[in-house]
Amino acid sequence: MSWLKALKHTARSGLTVERQRLEPLIAARGALGLAIVVGVALHFFGPAVAVSSAFGAFQAALATFQRSWRTRPVLALASGASLAVSTFAGYLTGGHPALFITLLAAWTFLAGMAWAVGPTAGMIASSNVAIMLVTVTLPTSVSAAAGHAAMIMVGGVVQATLIVLLPVRRWGAQRDALADALAAEADYARRLRHDPVAPFDPEPLMTARSAAAITPRQARRRPAELHGTRGLAERIRPVLASLADPALGVPAEGEERARVRELLAAAASTLDAAARAVRHGEPVVMSPAATAVLALPKEGAVLSGPARRAESRLINLLRDVVETARGTGTTDTGRGAPQEGGPQYRAAAHAAQEAARKAARKIGGRPEHRADPVDHLRRPTVFGLFPVALRAMRGELRRDSPVFRHALRVAAVSATGYAVGTALPLGHGYWAPMASVMVMRPDFSQTYSRAVARFGGTLLGVTLATGLVQLAHPGTELSAAIAVGCAFLMFLLLRTSYAVGQACVAAYVVFLLGMGGLQWTQTVPERVLLTLAGGLLAMLAYAVYPAWETPRLRTRLADWLVADGRYASAVLQRYADPAGAPSDAVRETLLATREARVAWKGAVERAANEPVRHRGLSRSAAADAPDALAQLARVAMLMEAHLPARDTRPVPAAAALAEALRTDVDEAARAVRERRAPEWDAFRAALAAWDSEDTAGDDKVVRKGAGLLLEALDELTDTLDAEGPRPKGNAARTGGT
Structure with a gap:
């Protein structure tokens, strides 16, 4: 692909708006935390402290929207604490340009290496560096810097507290990941009925496995329906393939193939029912047709040999899925069946399971055992993550590593951008390195598309914000309220497009700094020009020192x-x-x-x-x-x-x-x-x-x-x-x- 085509493609992708499921309650909770922090700080400490605390609360809320299996309060606290430390350290060196540029380069290098731990760590670290460039300009003394850092940390604590007090769909991400895996296997079973060698993308199973890794504390609170189901789904997939494939299964046509198609249809129906139950925490509703097909025949079995063993194994696994992927109850037809958890249901489930296992042993199959609920994939705690992160970053310290090359690029660009922005007669020189740090990623496509999207979003956001300022002339309180509204829109539309999010962020920053006493004429022109300069620096850095795939x-x-x-x-x-x-x-x-x-x-x-x-x-x-x-x-x-x-x-x-x-x-x-x-x-x-x-x-x-x-x-x-x-x-x- 030529450079012209690559630039056109990345620009188009950066400005694309996608339809995504919106989460207004989570967005409203983040905006509420921001409003509480800004209101309290503005009332008791004044606009400057309110601006710092607002950045802390905003960054903490933004961290909770990252795709991570960590609990949201932990992400908010970690983000607030790291930003507070960054701000205080940055202020201590801010009076010495050479020392500050050295600290900035080192800090951004570590933020770049954080991508070795994962995208969530990399994005939070990059955002912290970018926001630190703004917040270090607000304090006027060491004690004031400590106070600003404390208020930034308070912003993270408030967001974490709201997540605990106002939960929105606990374990929702884990439920969705497991349900998506079950639904993917249901779709696979349907496709196998018509195409015995249909391909299967294992990514939903991998995502479900990542979601299933939990800390010991989470293990004590995980819902019952998330126990064991993923392991059963993992074992179902090869059984489905072995039944359908003519090479190691049954002939392509005939009575045996008809039985296999019935089994695959029943498996798809059962897996879909389990997926709905897991996703919404509802009872598992089995269709009568699927229940009849999955009744292991005692006499006159159609399948024989390996296919017969696979049949009994599939039936046994699906029964275990129905039993483990439960909500408040389960029914076979939606009515008239014993409620789950009651003695009749437990007795019936136990009898059905034992009967299936005896039948499997009788025809030579292997009985399947449900995973022990106590056994789970271990995820390190926050403090236990430090040695893991250090090992991951140490493993990327080599010349051919994309992460290492990204860290060097972003460190060089941030230092160069700050020096250039400070030397230009525009003021607020931190806008250039902030734009560079926010758009740079370890790969070419994301870096270039985000650079275009950031400039386009910034131009749109500051234009709208400037027009609103000219019309309304908002004071301190009204500027704070509008800033909170812009943050809500950003949280709500974050996953639809990076350009849309940046438009909301640009307006948010204009009103937030306006709350602190800066006029729009002091922020808008240089923000646009320096954002363009920062984006161009990021794009130039990747062209000069790439990490091509x-x-x-x-x-x-x-x-x-x-x-x-x-x-x-x-x-x-x-x-x-x-x-x-x-x-x-x-x-x-x-x-x-x-x-x-x-x-x-x-x-x-x-x-x-x-x-x-x-x-x-x-x-x-x-x-x-x-x-x-x-x-x-x-x-x-x-x-x-x-x-x-x-x-x-x-x-x-x-x-x-x-x-x-x-x-x-x-x-x-x-x-x-x-x-x-x-x-x-x-x-x-x-x-x-x-x-x-x-x-x-x-x-x-x-x-x-x-x-x-x-x-x-x-x-x-x-x-x-x-x-x-x-x-x-x-x-x-x-x-x-």
Whole structure:
């Protein structure tokens, strides 16, 4: 993509307004906290302190709108405390320009490195630096600076207190994440009825997993319906795929396929019902048709063998989902059933669960156990997060790290912008570095789109604010009230567009500083010009010292290949040694595969907007290689759905296949990074050796799955081979055995 096209695309995306679900109650709560802080400070301490406290309350409320699984009071307190410290330290050095610029560079470098911890930490740290540039100009003495810092902290405390006193949909984000995961699996089940090899995006499951990580204190308060359901949803997905896929499941047509379609429809209905119950905290309402289909037949079963085991496993898992994803009660038809929590319901649920487990054992399946409610994914506390954050930032201290390069860029730009803004005869030179810090992100697309959006939003906001000032000539109290109204609009429309949010912020700042005695003629012109200068500095810095994603696409692809290969190897190793293989190896490698896939997807999206020619990976290869890797992971998942129990007889040949695959994948990853086509000689030889042996009693799932794995690997080679398709050898024959 050329620079002109890249600039046009980023400008268009920065000015785009999206339709999002508005949250007026949360926006009103943030504005109420701001109004309380401003009103009290204005009444008792005067306009200057009111402005400082307003910035603290505004930043604390803004932090609670970030996409984080931390509790909102914690985010508000952390934001208020960090801004207070930043303001006080900045004021102490403000009288010495060289020392202040040094502190600013160091502070912004740390804020840039905070992106290593996550987007929430990065955005809060960047906002703190930007607001600190304004608040350090307000105090007139050290004691006054301490008072301003204290009032900023009070703003965070007030916002946190309001969140506790006026809760809005507690655990709402976690409920939505889990419900979205269940709904995604319901949609997957429906698509499998018509397309047995339909793809599935694991991102909703990954989001639900992130949302499920909680601190010990949260574990004591988590709603009952959020216990265990995510783990059940994770185990349902491979079972659905194994039932639908003709390669390892049932034939594409016939009576067995009709039964599978019925099961998939019932699973979709059940998962949708569970998603609605989790999202709204309501009873689970099962349809009579789904209940009838999910009744495990005692006689005359249509399915047999692995498909029969998958059927019983799916039914058992769905019953556990219904039991765990509960609200105040559950019904099978919406009426006439025992209410959940009562003795009749508990007895019926226990009897149904035990019957399903006995049936599963009778036909050779593995009984599924519901997750222990006490067991949960651990999230470090706020103080426990510090060593985690330090390790994450230390891991990014290398030249090729996008986070490290971003930290260097933003530090250099903030210092340069402050020096330039101070030297210009405009006054309020902090507007330039503040704009730079707020728009700069570790990737090109966000930095350029936000720079355009910030300037456009600032121009619109100050124009509207100036017109209102000229018409109304507001005094101190009215300016404060209008500023609070602008903040409410910003909180309400924050997620619709960055440009719209910046328009509200620009008007907010104009009225807030007007409350402190500054006339619009003293703030508006320089704010527009210096915001433009700060945005141009940010864009120039990325062009001079970029961190392009395009040249790293091969590395991302190799990482995904390694993750997929290790996942498939772990599955094969489980067949080779059911009793001795680590119980969590398959699960850990599956999670690594999902992370690598999401990392690749994000890299491709960022690279698509970069003004860089491809280096080593063509557009066609970038489009086709993911299909081969997705198929590789999918075959491993199908094999995982039929994993043997601990007391099952081992499949010795699977050990050789697992070792050969690990060897080939490590070498293939190096080949991909070095722009060579990967080879699979060891795995092909191990599979050929197994074919030549008399192994009639070996597991057919492993034999067929290994052939499908080789087909996926050969497809990847064909995609990356610049000299054209290569012979597949015996891949076609082994794939059909």
